[in-house]
Amino acid sequence: MADKAKSLPGELRIEGPPQPRALRLLTVVTVLGFAATLVLGLGLAGVDIQQGEIQRIFYIHMPSFFGAFTAFGLTVAGGLLYLARKSEKWDRIALAGVEVGLAFSLINLLTGAIWARPIWNTWWTWDPRLTSAAIMCLTYAAYLMLRAGIEDAGRRRAFMSVYGILAFVTVLITLFIIRIVPETIHPMIVGASPQKAQGSFEATSGVVIALIPSLLLWLTLMPITIIWHRVRLEERMEALHRLKMQALSE
Amino acid sequence: MKTPFVKCVAAILSKDLRAEIRARELVSVMALFSLLSVLVFSFALELDRGAREEAVSGVLWVTLIFASLLGFNRSMAQEREQGNLDSMLLAPVSRAAIYVGKLLGNFIFTLIVGLVMLPLMTVLYGLDLLDGWVILTMVVGIFGFASIGTLLATMTVQTRAREALLPIAMLPIVLPFLLTAARATKGILSGAPAAEWQGPLGMLGAICVIYLALCLLLYEYVLEE
Numbered sequence: 001m002a003d004k005a006k007s008l009p010g011e012l013r014i015e016g017p018p019q020p021r022a023l024r025l026l027t028v029v030t031v032l033g034f035a036a037t038l039v040l041g042l043g044l045a046g047v048d049i050q051q052g053e054i055q056r057i058f059y060i061h062m063p064s065f066f067g068a069f070t071a072f073g074l075t076v077a078g079g080l081l082y083l084a085r086k087s088e089k090w091d092r093i094a095l096a097g098v099e100v101g102l103a104f105s106l107i108n109l110l111t112g113a114i115w116a117r118p119i120w121n122t123w124w125t126w127d128p129r130l131t132s133a134a135i136m137c138l139t140y141a142a143y144l145m146l147r148a149g150i151e152d153a154g155r156r157r158a159f160m161s162v163y164g165i166l167a168f169v170t171v172l173i174t175l176f177i178i179r180i181v182p183e184t185i186h187p188m189i190v191g192a193s194p195q196k197a198q199g200s201f202e203a204t205s206g207v208v209i210a211l212i213p214s215l216l217l218w219l220t221l222m223p224i225t226i227i228w229h230r231v232r233l234e235e236r237m238e239a240l241h242r243l244k245m246q247a248l249s250e
Numbered sequence: 251m252k253t254p255f256v257k258c259v260a261a262i263l264s265k266d267l268r269a270e271i272r273a274r275e276l277v278s279v280m281a282l283f284s285l286l287s288v289l290v291f292s293f294a295l296e297l298d299r300g301a302r303e304e305a306v307s308g309v310l311w312v313t314l315i316f317a318s319l320l321g322f323n324r325s326m327a328q329e330r331e332q333g334n335l336d337s338m339l340l341a342p343v344s345r346a347a348i349y350v351g352k353l354l355g356n357f358i359f360t361l362i363v364g365l366v367m368l369p370l371m372t373v374l375y376g377l378d379l380l381d382g383w384v385i386l387t388m389v390v391g392i393f394g395f396a397s398i399g400t401l402l403a404t405m406t407v408q409t410r411a412r413e414a415l416l417p418i419a420m421l422p423i424v425l426p427f428l429l430t431a432a433r434a435t436k437g438i439l440s441g442a443p444a445a446e447w448q449g450p451l452g453m454l455g456a457i458c459v460i461y462l463a464l465c466l467l468l469y470e471y472v473l474e475e
Contacts (some may be wrong), residue, residue, distance in 0.1 A: 084469050139422035151411040159405045162468045166423055
């Protein structure tokens, strides 16, 4: 054992279980699926009459929010299961859900800003939906800060499960706010847009063939694949941490 | 054998009330903070007797939330510092009873501060805030964020950064209360038809019930030793 601890860091390897075949398959399918939705959105779908090429960003903008929705939903599921079963793996899923969801919602905000620049003539406006989306991001950023502030591992997992469940309320608000606060200028694709909405476009057949596959991909495969990879990374990091502790104690 | 729920809640509440009557630590700090906050807002936004309803209802609610952050933090820190929290955990009482006891204390203290602010803001801005509906909105709204705040303060008081984390954790989560309460208050103050502000008020009540139920269920997990 002593020899092992003295060996150079380069020789120290954290052997994890090999990638399951299902994950490898899932990764390939997700990458191919993403390439396909890009071809559909950037190529096959026609140019929007009013907005021109910029409208194509919707094929990423809206799906990325739904990807975040799935990821944050998994955080809630992971939190509930952790509280019920006290198994660490559910907490890892909850953490991965937050990180992936946060990345997706930043993609959502960024693409929205790029679209808004030519169409609304501003990068950002304090529209109810934009505000609540920004607050949603801040809530999950707060999750990560809070998580870093709790030292005891068991307590951290329990607290963050609770917070992950409560934080989901901001996701629901972002989803439903254009129905609660009517004076938004954010267009709505499903159902009639609010009266003041600016930059709506019609769900023509071209929009449907590009948007629906992209939406389905981001809603299911994208978050699940990335979260799975993130969970495995977390397992490795925990193994590394244990190894460090072991090396220090020897 | 567990102490009956109501008896336990009453004991915690009466302890908090008695401590507050003797030390006057929470309400005085919160009230002074609120007064300062209203004045700061008045200068910063140049509010005067012709202030618009949305500005006044916004100032009212933002001030109440910030003041409540101070109160919730302090109230849980007291439990922690004096080892009271650990004794309560040792005692055969349900976690939910501890939660409800602390929640009622927080609610009453914040409500007192809110009720003091209403006549003050009425005088300052020339709007009639002493309206039955405004008071009802205030009771429901404050109960709502006290229910979230009590749970989150219990969590953050057990972390390294203590006081610093409660605002970060609580502000995003209480947003639904702020949105609906400020909207209802604005409608009431501007004399809009009841149909226009009863929607947000009803929603405020509904969110309040949902959050209370969630917190009651989740509280036992934030108090594990």
